[in-house]
Amino acid sequence: MATFKFGIMGTGGIAAKFADAVQLIDNCEITAVSNRTVEKAKVFAEKYHIEKVYDEFETMLANQYLDAVYIATTTDVHYRLVQLCIKYKVPVLCEKAAFMTSTEAISALDHARDEKVFVMEAMWSKFLPTYRQALRWLTEGKIGRISVGDFKLGNIVAQDPHNRFFDPQLGGGATFDLTVYPFDLTTMLLGNEYNHVDATANWRYGVDITDHVVLHYSTYLATMTTSFVAALGNQFVIYGDGGKIVIPNANGATEAFLYDAAGQLIEHYQDTVTKNGFTYEIEEVIRCVRAGKLESPVVPHQLTITSARLYDRIWEQAPEQ
Structure with missing residues (x-):
């Protein structure tokens, strides 16, 4: 089978994890990298044995044959770069959040569909085997009727208004x-199938530093709390009238625990296969592009748009600067 050729836009830590994952996949390689600081791109290219280096994103697209591009830049330029890839008809895997508003998401994804270009948001965690196991437990009714979902994700980030976390x-x-x-x-x-959403946030430096979201389903609630200023940990717990599922390190999700109604551990799932969780989303892009699909069934366009509508709801509360 022909080698699948990726280009990369951006060379930060997330791009390094992607490049490490590519090395684990047969018949897949990175053939070009672009970054606004060419020195960084050269260092990245040397480390990962990438042949072509560019300091202009569009120049890379214009001069290289690429099966797909991975966008690993800061969020503020995702929309522009996705549209640029669509212009050159190059399939896209764009790091989350792919877009900052639902207007951006709808515009770019409609354009991609019109131009018949594959676009997918890089939600790598959705592909992890641990989540597949948790979904099986739920489908099999192992915790009975769901009553509450609770997801906490937060860590304390250095209070520097100039870093990417706090810079609007x-x-x-x-x-x-x-x-x-x-x-x-x-x-x-x-x-x-939730009925409505409540979303609130606290603000500092012109950005949301803590978010609290509640999804109201017909018979249960799902709460989400995220923060840059509180060590909330990283855990997803789903409670039912017959037990609970606990996923520690929920973003990376290497294991999950199933408990009965009395709090006794019934089953412990451990992912002993995954070496780099990014491999699954990369393989999904390869499958979809080779099959001529325009979107992934695992991370469909509608999910990206719905997520962006949540961002709209939070950011409409931002205090005036």
């Missing part, structure tokens, strides 16, 4: 960096 000009804020995960993973396990 770089797409900073808990919404785009953290809240996207609990929302996508909660709706994966508990469903999209």
Whole structure:
């Protein structure tokens, strides 16, 4: 089978994890990298044995044959770069949050569909085997009737208004960096059929630093709390009248615990296969592109748009600067 050729836009830590994952996949390689600081791109290319280096994103697209591009830049330029890839008809895997508003999401994804270009948001956690196991437990009724979902994700970030987490000009804020995960993973396990959403946030430096979201289902609630200023940990718990499922390290999700109604451990699932969780989303892109699909059934366009509508709801509460 022909080698699948990726280009990368951006060379930060997330791009390094992606490049490490590519090395684990047969018949897949990175053939070009672009970054606004060419020196960083050269260092990245040397480390991962990438042949072509560019300091202009569009120049890479214009001069390289690429099966897909992975966008690993700061959130503020995702929309522009996705549209640029669509212009050159290059399939896209864009790091989360793919877009900052629902207007951006709808515009880009409609354009991609019109131009018949594959686009997928890089929600790697949705592909992890641990979530597949948790979904099986729920489907099999192992915890009975669901009563509450609770997802907490938070850590204390250095209080520097110029870093990407707190800089609104770089797409900073808990919404785009953290809240996207609990929302996508909660709706994966508990469903999209909620009746309405409550969302509130605290603000500092012009961005949301703590978010609290409640999804109101017909017979249960799902709560999500994310923060840059509180060590909330990283845990997803789903409670039912017959037990509970606990997923520690919920974003990376290497294990899950099933308890009965008395709090006794029934089953412990451990993922002993995954070496780099990014491999699954990369393999999904390869499958979809080779099959001529325009979107992934695991991370469909509608999920990306729905997530962006949640961002709208939070950011409409932002205090005036």
